[in-house]
Amino acid sequence: MTGLIMQITFLLVLAVAGYILFRRISRIRKNILLGKGEAHNNHSSERFKNMLLIAFGQKKMFKKVIPALLHLALYVGFVVINLEVLEFVLDGIFGTHRIFAPTLGGFYTIPINIFEFLAVAVIISCVIFLWRRNVLTIRRFHAQELTSWPKLDANIILIVEIVLMLAILTMNATDQILQDRPDASYPETGFLFFSALLIPLFEGLSTGTLIFIERFAWWFHIIGILGFAIYITYSKHLHIFMAFPNTYYARLAPKGKMENMPAVTKEVQIMLGVPPENGDVTINAEEISRFGAKDINDLDWRDIMGAYACTECGRCTAECPANQTGKKLSPRKIMMDTRDRAEDVGKDLEKGGKGLEDGKSLLDNYITREEINACTSCNACVEACPVSINPLSIILQMRRYVAMEEAQSPASWNAMFSNIENNFAPWKFAPSDRFNWADELKNESAATQKEKHN
Amino acid sequence: MAEMVAEGEEAEVLFWVGCAGSYDDRYKRVTKAFVKILHKVGIKFAVLGQEESCTGDPARRAGNEFLFQMQAASNIQVLNGYNVKKIVTACPHCFNTLKNEYPELGGDYEVIHHSTFLQQLINEGKIKLEGGGTFKGKKITYHDSCFLGRANNIYEAPREVLEALDADLIEMKRCRTKGFCCGAGGAQMFKDAEPGRKEVNIDRTEEALSTGAQTIAVACPFCMTMMSDGVKNKNKEKEVSVKDIAELIAENEKL
Numbered sequence: 051m052t053g054l055i056m057q058i059t060f061l062l063v064l065a066v067a068g069y070i071l072f073r074r075i076s077r078i079r080k081n082i083l084l085g086k087g088e089a090h091n092n093h094s095s096e097r098f099k100n101m102l103l104i105a106f107g108q109k110k111m112f113k114k115v116i117p118a119l120l121h122l123a124l125y126v127g128f129v130v131i132n133l134e135v136l137e138f139v140l141d142g143i144f145g146t147h148r149i150f151a152p153t154l155g156g157f158y159t160i161p162i163n164i165f166e167f168l169a170v171a172v173i174i175s176c177v178i179f180l181w182r183r184n185v186l187t188i189r190r191f192h193a194q195e196l197t198s199w200p201k202l203d204a205n206i207i208l209i210v211e212i213v214l215m216l217a218i219l220t221m222n223a224t225d226q227i228l229q230d231r232p233d234a235s236y237p238e239t240g241f242l243f244f245s246a247l248l249i250p251l252f253e254g255l256s257t258g259t260l261i262f263i264e265r266f267a268w269w270f271h272i273i274g275i276l277g278f279a280i281y282i283t284y285s286k287h288l289h290i291f292m293a294f295p296n297t298y299y300a301r302l303a304p305k306g307k308m309e310n311m312p313a314v315t316k317e318v319q320i321m322l323g324v325p326p327e328n329g330d331v332t333i334n335a336e337e338i339s340r341f342g343a344k345d346i347n348d349l350d351w352r353d354i355m356g357a358y359a360c361t362e363c364g365r366c367t368a369e370c371p372a373n374q375t376g377k378k379l380s381p382r383k384i385m386m387d388t389r390d391r392a393e394d395v396g397k398d399l400e401k402g403g404k405g406l407e408d409g410k411s412l413l414d415n416y417i418t419r420e421e422i423n424a425c426t427s428c429n430a431c432v433e434a435c436p437v438s439i440n441p442l443s444i445i446l447q448m449r450r451y452v453a454m455e456e457a458q459s460p461a462s463w464n465a466m467f468s469n470i471e472n473n474f475a476p477w478k479f480a481p482s483d484r485f486n487w488a489d490e491l492k493n494e495s496a497a498t499q500k501e502k503h504n
Numbered sequence: 505m506a507e508m509v510a511e512g513e514e515a516e517v518l519f520w521v522g523c524a525g526s527y528d529d530r531y532k533r534v535t536k537a538f539v540k541i542l543h544k545v546g547i548k549f550a551v552l553g554q555e556e557s558c559t560g561d562p563a564r565r566a567g568n569e570f571l572f573q574m575q576a577a578s579n580i581q582v583l584n585g586y587n588v589k590k591i592v593t594a595c596p597h598c599f600n601t602l603k604n605e606y607p608e609l610g611g612d613y614e615v616i617h618h619s620t621f622l623q624q625l626i627n628e629g630k631i632k633l634e635g636g637g638t639f640k641g642k643k644i645t646y647h648d649s650c651f652l653g654r655a656n657n658i659y660e661a662p663r664e665v666l667e668a669l670d671a672d673l674i675e676m677k678r679c680r681t682k683g684f685c686c687g688a689g690g691a692q693m694f695k696d697a698e699p700g701r702k703e704v705n706i707d708r709t710e711e712a713l714s715t716g717a718q719t720i721a722v723a724c725p726f727c728m729t730m731m732s733d734g735v736k737n738k739n740k741e742k743e744v745s746v747k748d749i750a751e752l753i754a755e756n757e758k759l
Contacts, residue, residue, distance in 0.1 A: 304656050305656075306604055318574055376702060377697070377699070429650055433681050451567070454568065474557035475557075484556060
């Protein structure tokens with residue numbers, strides 16, 4: 051009977067977690083789709099290759115070897131231990147214990163030992179990561195944008211991972227003792243190396259207590275995982291899922307290429323009296339609702355997805371020349387602000403609020419003009435990101451808004467614009483002087499010729 | 505170009521000089537050095553002269569897409585009018601824009617940066633650099649241009665040119681994909697920097713000077729200005745010179 055109650059409880063927990071997760075995922079999806087842009091489904095083989103190399107294969111992580119190895123332990127641990135979670139879920143549904151043990155027989159010991167090895171690797175990595183974050187003075191973990199919540203978020207993730215892994219080891223340790231107790235009917239798992247190290251802690255306890263601890267650890271682990279899955283959707287840790295679509299949809303063109311604005315092309319063609327290629331001379335008002343980006347709905351949806359894929363590691367900011375020389379710009383903050391704005395708008399919409407029309411905008415209320423003006427478009431942030439996020443894209447789209455919608459660019463940029471317009475060069479030189487260097491060259495070589503003759 | 509067309513001649517390549525190469529006194533020397541090299545190897549090239557106009561790169565990066573596209577449209581009209589197929593330029597900003605951004609607007613050309621072009625000439629044996637030349641064993645450090653490097657993945661061509669000079673190439677700690685910006689890209693050339701602890705070019709110059717190199721090699725007019733200013737700021741202009749790779753070749757060949 052208690053078995054049945056356990057099964058029903060488990061299914062209920064699973065259903066509630068599943069529902070909350072579903073709600074959260076569809077909210078995030080809607081938030082991302084507040085952005086505009088095409089589906090970007092072209093070049094799928096190249097995109098797939100990028101995803102395999104960068105997200106699955108961790109290619110860009112290996113620019114920094116120590117964090118890469120620690121991260122790899124967490125990553126492999128996460129992926130592989132999920133196989134054990136599959137057993138957890140099946141056991142929960144069918145009211146069984148270690149459903150794969152009888153079928154796999156002696157082989158069962160091998161995967162469980164591998165899981166335990168990974169659990170230990172995860173614990174060690176998390177401890178080192180906690181130490182790196184909180185004790186060492188690694189500059190990228192101590193920036194202005196890392197206020198209380200981002201710092202706490204990072205620590206919560208690491209601590210929860212440690213606790214979840216300890217639950218697995220506790221469960222296996224007590225399980226191993228119970229296998230030898232005649233008054234408990236636990237199936238044989240074989241010798242589990244790492245959890246066996248914990249056996250001395252539990253050996254003296256009664257069978258009833260051991261069963262309680264074992265069951266508690268089991269429930270703690272599975273509820274912990276489901277709770278963590280929900281937590282992740284509010285956390286920077288969402289990168290474990292979003293890294294995949296983000297690397298898939300990442301821009302394929304050379305980094306130097308700025309995205310074109312077809313609406314502007316059309317207007318320029320009309321202004322120059324060249325009929326647009328498709329012969330359509332009417333400018334669709336909807337098409338050019340706004341030039342450049344003031345708020346998240348002006349951005350490409352991929353930019354918002356990038357914000358959800360960001361784990362705030364700060365490699366972008368650490369490489370940014372403006373940031374390194376003390377300017378306010380931090381590419382990581384650009385991504386964090388974009389995500390915050392998307393979350394705020396989403397929350398408001400959920401409550402039936404005004405959403406985007408709440409009187410705020412990404413530019414000014416979240417990201418300042420001083421930040422976007424400081425960017426040298428050097429692409430260091432884009433190069434540095436382990437999951438192909440592009441903070442530069444957001445900065446450039448905001449500059450477009452400031453220049454074209456508001457004409458509020460810095461005065462010296464406006465002067466540069468008028469120089470190009472009037473003199474066809476960003477400096478104030480006479481166009482007729484453009485070819486003077488050729489005359490100078492002729493005179494110089496005539497002079498050297500003369501010298502040689504003399 | 506107009507003259508060549510009038511005479512019924514065809515150019516192998518169009519040399520896109522760029523605004524800095526046309527007007528900036530320092531960078532004009534790079535233009536002249538490159539032209540001397542082209543003359544020396546006997547390449548039939550043309551320039552647009554007064555018909556050339558800003559590619560629009562700084563306007564686009566500062567956000568003025570209209571101005572950029574107006575510039576692009578008129579440049580493309582001129583280039584297509586002369587049926588230009590191949591362009592070489594010493595400016596990575598012009599290079600990036602012509603190569604990556606003009607095709608979408610109707611301007612499709614084979615665009616080469618002069619570092620790649622010079623490397624090809626060396627590889628083909630058209631430029632024969634005599635060993636034991638001016639730069640043999642001299643310490644040179646190369647400052648990566650962001651628009652050449654990260655933006656377009658050109659890291660090795662300028663380095664191969666320097667190695668062909670038999671120079672002692674010393675790398676800065678931040679080089680290639682991790683190269684540090686000179687501070688002028690993204691239209692920063694045309695305005696003062698935002699408040700901070702330091703200017704980007706000073707930071708970079710300090711790094712370049714710490715290598716002990718006598719020459720800082722660059723391959724971009726913006727980098728040239730920023731690094732020269734940095735060297736002046738540190739009162740090192742007597743000991744350390746900032747030179748474009750084309751100048752180094754011309755100097756080595758006594759052109």
